[in-house]
Amino acid sequence: MDISYIINQLGEDREQYFNAVSPPVFQTSNFASRTIAEMRFKLQHEEESYLYTRGNNPTVTIFEKKVAALEGAEHAIAFGSGIAAVAAAILSQVKAGDHVVCTQHPYSWTNTLLNKFLPRFGVEATMVNGTDAENYRRAIRPNTTLLYLESPTSFTFELQDIAAVTAIAKEHNCTTIIDNSYASPLHQHPIKMGVDLVVHSCTKYIGGHSDVMGGVVCGPQQSIKRIFEQDYMTLGAILAPHDAWLLIRGLRTLPVRMARVAASTRQVVDYLVRHPKVEKVLFPFLPSHPQYELAQKQMRNNSGQFSILLKTQSIEKVDLFCNSLQHFLMAASWGGHESLIFPVAANYTDDRPKPDLPFNLIRFYVGLEDPEYLIQDLAQGLEKV
Numbered sequence: 001m002d003i004s005y006i007i008n009q010l011g012e013d014r015e016q017y018f019n020a021v022s023p024p025v026f027q028t029s030n031f032a033s034r035t036i037a038e039m040r041f042k043l044q045h046e047e048e049s050y051l052y053t054r055g056n057n058p059t060v061t062i063f064e065k066k067v068a069a070l071e072g073a074e075h076a077i078a079f080g081s082g083i084a085a086v087a088a089a090i091l092s093q094v095k096a097g098d099h100v101v102c103t104q105h106p107y108s109w110t111n112t113l114l115n116k117f118l119p120r121f122g123v124e125a126t127m128v129n130g131t132d133a134e135n136y137r138r139a140i141r142p143n144t145t146l147l148y149l150e151s152p153t154s155f156t157f158e159l160q161d162i163a164a165v166t167a168i169a170k171e172h173n174c175t176t177i178i179d180n181s182y183a184s185p186l187h188q189h190p191i192k193m194g195v196d197l198v199v200h201s202c203t204k205y206i207g208g209h210s211d212v213m214g215g216v217v218c219g220p221q222q223s224i225k226r227i228f229e230q231d232y233m234t235l236g237a238i239l240a241p242h243d244a245w246l247l248i249r250g251l252r253t254l255p256v257r258m259a260r261v262a263a264s265t266r267q268v269v270d271y272l273v274r275h276p277k278v279e280k281v282l283f284p285f286l287p288s289h290p291q292y293e294l295a296q297k298q299m300r301n302n303s304g305q306f307s308i309l310l311k312t313q314s315i316e317k318v319d320l321f322c323n324s325l326q327h328f329l330m331a332a333s334w335g336g337h338e339s340l341i342f343p344v345a346a347n348y349t350d351d352r353p354k355p356d357l358p359f360n361l362i363r364f365y366v367g368l369e370d371p372e373y374l375i376q377d378l379a380q381g382l383e384k385v
């Protein structure tokens with residue numbers, strides 16, 4: 001299906017609402033039935049009926065149809081945050097006594113879910129170095145039901161060979177889930193590589209303006225139906241209609257934003273790679289990166305995140321550099337218009353366990369600003385180190 005058609009038309013029933021170009025926000029909790037027969041029908045087919053907004057809402061449906069099509073999935077189900085989508089997808093695949101294999105360094109709350117939350121309910125997880133797919137195989141036990149991927153990972157941008165991991169999963173009768181937020185639905189298509197369920201934090205690129213939170217799970221009709229009937233309806237972490245409307249608006253400009261972000265990021269990375277005060281740039285699209293070929297093979301393009309290791313032994317110097325930046329904001333959630341840094345040094349505090357990432361690692365996100373404007377800012381910040 002053509003991306004332009006998906007973004008501009010798919011799922012929109014404009015004759016139903018005066019041919020308005022932008023769909024209405026169906027700001028309602030209830031949908032009335034005129035007869036008991038109609039209500040009976042809706043209750044029997046709840047996953048596709050408009051009965052109550054904790055189940056379905058027409059504005060949310062438009063969004064779900066578009067994201068499913070962009071991912072090449074049969075169906076999608078939207079949530080109020082990315083982590084709600086991650087949690088529902090994982091919960092739908094495990095029960096007490098099961099075991100999950102996950103790549104090391106996933107998004108922090110995914111890590112907490114797997115290693116602190118789920119063990120309370122008898123589900124165990126093993127974290128592996130996912131850069132070698134065989135490590136997934138080695139960690140599989142008789143009770144393993146799920147292989148979880150996040151490619152690239154959030155801070156260190158390690159890739160998993162998606163096709164290789166899904167092949168291992170099929171041999172062992174395991175489900176695969178990938179967090180595809182880094183790539184957005186445009187830069188990587190995991191379903192084509194055999195992944196069962198694809199998750200996004202829509203708070204990131206899909207929303208694109210740092211003004212809305214959301215999540216989505218895409219996958220086969222039957223799996224999404226199961227998530228709807230069990231995890232979705234009981235946990236209630238729904239996407240609000242107005243937030244769905246903002247995410248539809250975000251999708252309209254996703255291709256132009258992603259193209260801009262990809263090109264600007266390469267320009268900024270190119271500057272940093274050559275800078276004498278930068279020890280290393282972690283960015284899989286650099287030809288010197290050990291997974292460059294895999295990145296070329298399984299991704300369509302880079303996105304805006306990468307990390308650097310600043311060439312210093314002093315945390316004060318890291319602080320100085322970060323505090324000196326004028327145009328990069330310091331914040332956690334990327335994918336918006338604004339460029340950002342997230343220094344690991346911010347997690348180095350006396351009252352917390354020492355992070356397993358070095359203090360001189362700084363994650364970057366390049367947004368929609370002029371790349372030269374950003375490079376000037378980096379130049380003056382690095383000058384101070």
Ligand SMILES: Cc1ncc(COP(=O)(O)O)c(C=O)c1O
Nearest residue numbers: 081082083107179181201203214
């Ligand atoms: C890779 C990744 N997955 C999931 C999430 C969770 O998304 P949300 O913050 O929308 O709950 C994040 C958030 O930062 C993320 O970076």
